[in-house]
Amino acid sequence: AAGVIQSPRHLIKEKRETATLKCYPIPRHDTVYWYQQGPGQDPQFLISFYEKMQSDKGSIPDRFSAQQFSDYHSELNMSSLELGDSALYFCASSEQGFHNSPLHFGNGTRLTVT
Amino acid sequence: AQTVTQSQPEMSVQEAETVTLSCTYDTSENNYYLFWYKQPPSRQMILVIRQEAYKQQNATENRFSVNFQKAAKSFSLKISDSQLGDTAMYFCAFKETSGSRLTFGEGTQLTVNP
Numbered sequence: 001a002a003g004v005i006q007s008p009r010h011l012i013k014e015k016r017e018t019a020t021l022k023c024y025p026i027p028r029h030d031t032v033y034w035y036q037q038g039p040g041q042d043p044q045f046l047i048s049f050y051e052k053m054q055s056d057k058g059s060i061p062d063r064f065s066a067q068q069f070s071d072y073h074s075e076l077n078m079s080s081l082e083l084g085d086s087a088l089y090f091c092a093s094s095e096q097g098f099h100n101s102p103l104h105f106g107n108g109t110r111l112t113v114t
Numbered sequence: 115a116q117t118v119t120q121s122q123p124e125m126s127v128q129e130a131e132t133v134t135l136s137c138t139y140d141t142s143e144n145n146y147y148l149f150w151y152k153q154p155p156s157r158q159m160i161l162v163i164r165q166e167a168y169k170q171q172n173a174t175e176n177r178f179s180v181n182f183q184k185a186a187k188s189f190s191l192k193i194s195d196s197q198l199g200d201t202a203m204y205f206c207a208f209k210e211t212s213g214s215r216l217t218f219g220e221g222t223q224l225t226v227n228p
Contacts, residue, residue, distance in 0.1 A: 033215065040228075042205055042218040043159070050197035055216050086156055092216075102190055103216050 002026055004106035006091050012112045013081050021076040025093030031055065032074040033103060034066060035090040043090055049074060050096055057065045081113045116141045118208050127196045128227050132164035134181075135191045135222045137206030143167075147209040148182065148189045149216070154202040162204070176228065196226045 005024040013019050025032050031050045035043035036059075045058035049068035060066075063081075068074045078085060088110050092103040117140045126132035139148070150162040165173045167181050172180050177197075181190045193200055206219040
């Protein structure tokens with residue numbers, strides 16, 4: 001079965017640079033979520049989109065922005081990167097119409113800021 | 115805001131034995147969804163089992179079962195016949211409604227010893 005695809009798998013950036021993470025949800029899934037997981041931490045919710053509109057917002061820094069496109073893929077744009085942004089970034093997708101639809105996670109993008 | 119608490123940072127079990135991981139949560143909602151996710155060393159987030167709050171019957175998936183106590187707001191995971199491949203970080207997660215964010219507990223690192 002198709003899963004959530006994230007790219008790239010690994011990314012190394014320097015401080016103050018910009019990074020773009022991409023996420024392709026499972027086909028027919030209309031909701032996309034972004035999570036940030038620091039070392040030894042539980043995943044923290046950043047932002048979500050439903051039908052290309054932002055549906056919920058968590059602890060996403062103002063330096064970050066995201067959007068969902070007409071094909072339902074999503075991109076997380078991160079600017080003015082800081083050392084503390086080094087983390088594993090997960091994208092997840094679900095099907096809004098099913099109340100018990102769990103979130104299916106991608107394999108994550110590991111971002112290292114040096 | 116919902117909170118999820120896992121009071122056992124680390125646990126270990128011998129292969130083939132049974133282990134129970136604890137999770138409590140706090141919410142004012144009557145209907146919601148609970149999940150256990152597993153994160154092995156590969157860091158992939160894998161859904162283990164899910165429970166809908168309006169269902170009294172405890173969910174079961176092969177060797178994994180839950181003990182859902184709604185009044186006590188408790189949602190423990192029992193792993194029977196533990197296998198080496200069960201070694202992972204286990205996260206309990208709460209979801210209020212369809213399309214809403216997942217809130218994770220702090221995680222329990224489970225080690226299965228041969």
